[in-house]
Amino acid sequence: MSDNPEPLTSADSLRAEATTGIIGYRLRRAQLNVFQKFLTVFDDLKLRPAEYSVLVLVADNPGRKQTEIAEVLGIKRANFVTLVHGLEERGLVERHPSPQDKRANALHLTTSGQSFLAHARGVHNAMEDELVARLGGTQARDRLLALLDRLT
Amino acid sequence: MSDNPEPLTSADSLRAEATTGIIGYRLRRAQLNVFQKFLTVFDDLKLRPAEYSVLVLVADNPGRKQTEIAEVLGIKRANFVTLVHGLEERGLVERHPSPQDKRANALHLTTSGQSFLAHARGVHNAMEDELVARLGGTQARDRLLALLDRLT
């Protein structure tokens, strides 16, 4: 009773097909893996994924209000305050109170924020290239993004 | 200076290509979306993704130790304790102390755990079918899983 007639399931390999066949499960594993890679690659820049996406978005849309940037990224504005505050303290981002709307903070990159982002973009492009290589080329990447789109 | 010569970026649409082109960003969005769907679909069963995967794994590998199940799922055994405890309190899972190793808890589904999982599997299959439909068929699903594999 305690011995296996056939070692289908040996001591360390267990049947996980029913788990690994789940789309959400595989998505999560892949996402965690990619984010882990991001954290490793950006360790010396001390930049988290959310912070990087904020810098990119502010660079491409200077002068936008905090709420606008936060909304696009799906970040609650209450939590966005701390995030932007951190970037501001590091001298990467400035908030000028908008003259048109004295409630709003218009976001801009500082000069050092721009050069920091230029560097970060380089690092990120290298990482992205490696992911594309793993996927098997830009076509495969595009297919992946198209499939992910359908889930969103 | 405050007016846009051309409304490339009108009041509500901002340039997000540089963000949406990022593999990790898109992966995360898709994953959050799918998990959100899971939570909605499993709301009345009060089952979270991690709990579902534990039930499936225990059903397919009865008698395994906590640590083994936890490791396959990438859950730290310290955190796994609470998870299993919850499932045990709901009468879905039993831990029998293993006679061979008095330290270890061998995990099994209870009878009601088995019928609960049968129901949950049905609910999940329906959800998975809908995702496959969104992706454009089982071939597209297989391509997605293959691509995700390369990132993991």
Place this chain on the structure above:
DNA sequence: CTATTATGTTATTCTAGATAACTAAATTGC
């Protein structure tokens, strides 16, 4: 001009994960 809505903020809560320390039991190395 008053009532409502929007922006940024603070404080609080909840959850998922990670780490450290402990016990009891098993295993390893003499």
Place this chain on the structure above:
DNA sequence: GCAATTTAGTTATCTAGAATAACATAATAG
């Protein structure tokens, strides 16, 4: 066989992310 080490489960604690509520100030609508 016995001391030292490792392993399984547990508890407690800490951090990070995200969600909610409440508030001050300013803009907008009726």
